[in-house]
Amino acid sequence: MAVKPMNLQVDIHLKRGDFNFKAAFETSSERCGIFGPSGSGKSTLMLMLAGLLTPDKGRIVLHNEILFDSEEQINLKPQKRRTGVVFQHGYLFPHMSVRRNLLYGWKRIAPILRKEEPGKIIEVLELEHLLDRKVTALSGGEQQRVALGRTVLSCPQLILMDEPLTGLDSQLKKQIICYLLKLFEECGIPFLFISHSVEEMSLMAEEVLVFRRGTLRQTLREKEFSRKNGSSLKVDLKKAEPVKDLP
Numbered sequence: 487m488a489v490k491p492m493n494l495q496v497d498i499h500l501k502r503g504d505f506n507f508k509a510a511f512e513t514s515s516e517r518c519g520i521f522g523p524s525g526s527g528k529s530t531l532m533l534m535l536a537g538l539l540t541p542d543k544g545r546i547v548l549h550n551e552i553l554f555d556s557e558e559q560i561n562l563k564p565q566k567r568r569t570g571v572v573f574q575h576g577y578l579f580p581h582m583s584v585r586r587n588l589l590y591g592w593k594r595i596a597p598i599l600r601k602e603e604p605g606k607i608i609e610v611l612e613l614e615h616l617l618d619r620k621v622t623a624l625s626g627g628e629q630q631r632v633a634l635g636r637t638v639l640s641c642p643q644l645i646l647m648d649e650p651l652t653g654l655d656s657q658l659k660k661q662i663i664c665y666l667l668k669l670f671e672e673c674g675i676p677f678l679f680i681s682h683s684v685e686e687m688s689l690m691a692e693e694v695l696v697f698r699r700g701t702l703r704q705t706l707r708e709k710e711f712s713r714k715n716g717s718s719l720k721v722d723l724k725k726a727e728p729v730k731d732l733p
């Protein structure tokens with residue numbers, strides 16, 4: 487399926503204690519990485535995009551819809567933004583089965599907005615055999631696959647991921663990256679993700695926003711980013727195999 491570029495315009499400022507955040511950028515990329523050292527403001531940006539933290543001033547526009555505008559006093563609630571968020575630890579509902587977790591968002595959106603078929607997502611993520619398990623009885627990688635599936639099934643216009651691979655070992659990381667790229671190919675939903683890892687940027691991003699001390703310093707195409715940071719890993723999306731190791 488053709489991916490709809492994210493068409494995101496951001497110009498925001500926020501002061502949190504001693505920390506000053508400011509970023510102004512536009513992106514029409516399909517896979518955008520947010521890179522920078524600890525404390526540089528990556529999660530702060532993601533929380534503001536998701537509507538979980540309010541900027542002091544500025545504007546956020548996604549696909550020509552204003553999500554936030556301080557002058558016009560617009561601040562759409564998280565559930566109205568059509569952004570799906572995947573956090574580092576998945577944050578699944580522990581008392582529910584895999585199936586109920588997966589269908590949670592899907593059941594709550596209007597049928598006309600349900601673009602994804604649960605059966606297809608379950609197949610891509612290879613979750614069939616786990617559907618009746620409680621999520622507390624899953625491995626870390628399986629939990630992250632359920633979190634990805636649940637987010638995709640809520641049919642967002644943009645997926646936001648805050649270090650979705652942290653805590654997984656390197657083999658599992660590569661496996662989840664392949665699942666992620668397959669999902670992206672199947673569903674055509676653009677994503678924005680945070681990582682400290684040059685390798686993850688190289689494998690997953692098309693464009694990289696580089697932050698330092700709360701400020702957007704550079705916007706680089708993946709090739710240029712990888713050249714500057716010494717990584718040149720490649721994944722052919724069409725050939726991505728979930729269970730095989732990557733070069």
Ligand SMILES: Nc1ncnc2c1ncn2[C@@H]1O[C@H](COP(=O)(O)OP(=O)(O)OP(=O)(O)O)[C@@H](O)[C@H]1O
Pocket residue numbers: 502503504505522523524525526527528529530531682
């Ligand atoms: N509630 C708060 N009040 C004041 N400062 C805060 C608050 N929350 C976060 N900060 C500061 O904001 C800065 C940016 O934090 P943020 O979590 O966005 O960084 P990050 O780049 O995502 O870091 P990491 O990679 O370690 O997750 C940090 O210096 C942090 O201490």
